[in-house]
Amino acid sequence: MDDGVVAAFVFVGPVGDAGWTWAHDQGRRHAEDATGATTLFVENVPEVAEDFRAVVVDFIENEGADVIFGTSFGYMDPMEELAGEYPNVVFEHASGFKMNDTNFGNFFGRMYQPRYLSGMAAGAMTEADQIGYVAAFPIPEVLRGINAFTLGAQRVNPDVEVHVTWTFTWFDPAIEGDSAAALIEAGADVIAMHQDSTAPGLAAQEAGARWVSYNSDMSAFAPDAFITAPVWNWGPYYARIIEAVGAGTYSPGAYWGGMDDEIVALAPLAADVPADVSAEIDEVAAQLIDGSWDVFTGEIRDQDGNVVVADGETMEDGAMLGMTFFVEGVVGSATP
């Protein structure tokens, strides 16, 4: 058992969700092909200590796992404990903030970058100048995404408003679909979202509206509505970690990669996105990739008109990670 690394993945949702967990599972498959490691996974593991622990302990004790990837925020506390109990196993946690010096790291991606680009496409496609955003939970990650999306939409369409409703869900097709329908009823003709289901897209297609999906290219689910999507591409990161574990060179970090590292990307645009907008999106994407410009570059004002990023300045990572406000042009409360 010396040669082959066994990498085990703990997923919060079903691999068939077409969203968050599906994207992680694609990453797992990619890493398996790229490294030759054995990969295992369990899906639908609730974010509670006893469920997560049970799965991980089985992976380690019975299947000989060398590295555990936990792909949901709620796994953080039990993962920290387990990292202490199993010092010879590597633990990597997506979307959290805890780590240690030896065998526990965290990773995430600068999803706000492709979200900005998707906002540009959405801003060009709305005729009502009103976009509905089906938001998940009022946490910095989601606020950052809404703000980046709005700034992108405003770049091509200064009059645009982004109307936000909160579902307090990550995967609940019924609520998410209803929220999208309600936003359309209230005047939006483009829907964006932060959850893992395809329901907002189905609602948009039914109402003749357009849709920016999330996590993965969901164009097959609502082809008439689909514009584009900011998507995850976890495979290369998983492969790097598995290789480091195999080579004995792993050291934990707090990884937050951007479009330059290909962990986040923009899905292909719909055919009817105007050519000039499409060209501008490519231009901005190139700037994001070469690092000459980033999304939260001033001047940026919050909903009350206060300047939050001064002209010419760029927001620090710390401020982005702790973002609690909405930018001007967002309609809705950041603290519902």
Add this chain to the structure above:
Amino acid sequence: MIRIVWRPFQALAGNRPVLARRENVVPATQAVAFLLGIVVALILGVILLWTSGHSPAEVYERMFDSAFMGTDSLSRTLERATPLALTGLSVAVAGSMGLWNIGAEGQMMAGAIVATGVAMMADGLSGPLLIALMMVSGIVGGMVLMLGPALARSHLRVSEIITTLMLVYVAIRVVEWLETGPWKDPESFGFAVIEPVPEQAALPGLFGRANIGVLIALGLLLVFWLAVSRTAWGYELRLAGSSPDTARYAGVSLRRKVLTALLLSGGIAGLAGAVQLTGSAVRLESGLSNGYGFAGIIVAALALMRPSGVAVVAFVFGAVQVGGQSIQTLGVSSAISDILQAMILFGALVAVVFFNYRVRWTGPGGGSSSADPAEPDPVEPDPVEPGPVEPDPVEPDPVEGAA
């Protein structure tokens, strides 16, 4: 007595099947029925596993090993059995007088909320004192959430099934509000989490993952087993459930009994929340109750609303959950695992029901003494509907014993 009205039969033959309680069921046979149901389900499960491409022997071996073999496995089963026993008892206490507490899930959360709040205010206290205080706060929290449904039931005859269920979602939303708002941990870099419970409030461990929550649950089950089956109070409770008119005639205050049973039920579920918070969890989170409250309904039903049965059923249920989780690391999908777990519980339930009830066919004119089945009355005239489970006729009369 459960009356199942099956209209196609009525239309065809004018007859309908009625479940009638068997007399003289020997208590020991309950366990036999329970095991028999599980064995039948496991045999049927072989087909499920074969058709989904898994080796039944390997899967069952892993299930058994992960739940029972060795102290670590046993401790995992006990860790799950603890909240299941408490929520099962919660549902059973209400059920022993024919009331349905569907909202133990929410009362768990309410208990955990109040316990967390108290821990925030009193985190300077020593461990044992703080734990005791948090347990009491948990009970209070569960009772507070139950107060509305209990009063509405006892005084206005509003169905507690609806009100307790609806409050589940209220309680979960309150936790989400606390997470993102007033109780957000300032040291969490903007993430919406509540600060961890003080370290000294962690329930002392017994072995492996099992903690003294196991003893709390066992102690409480013993107390309620004695109270329900061996005291005049318990007899009145069961009498009020099975035959309210008789109880009223005997001078029992139905209102007070309904109120007491429901508040106790809520309090026990609240305690389950506090035990979960200090035993397994690190902090209050919206997923803390983890379905244990709803599972408690199944536990209580399988235990025929008897505290003595709850302990056994909760242990088996915990083992099924641990085993079901564990086989997924073998590559069994979560859907197949869920079906298998459901089959085992359903098998046990069917067997227990048919050991305790028999099917009797009644024609339109005879047999049943109930009202016209063609027109089921949507509004029950009694303040307390008789539950599916009546007091066991073979049990010694506790009133005589107490007198």
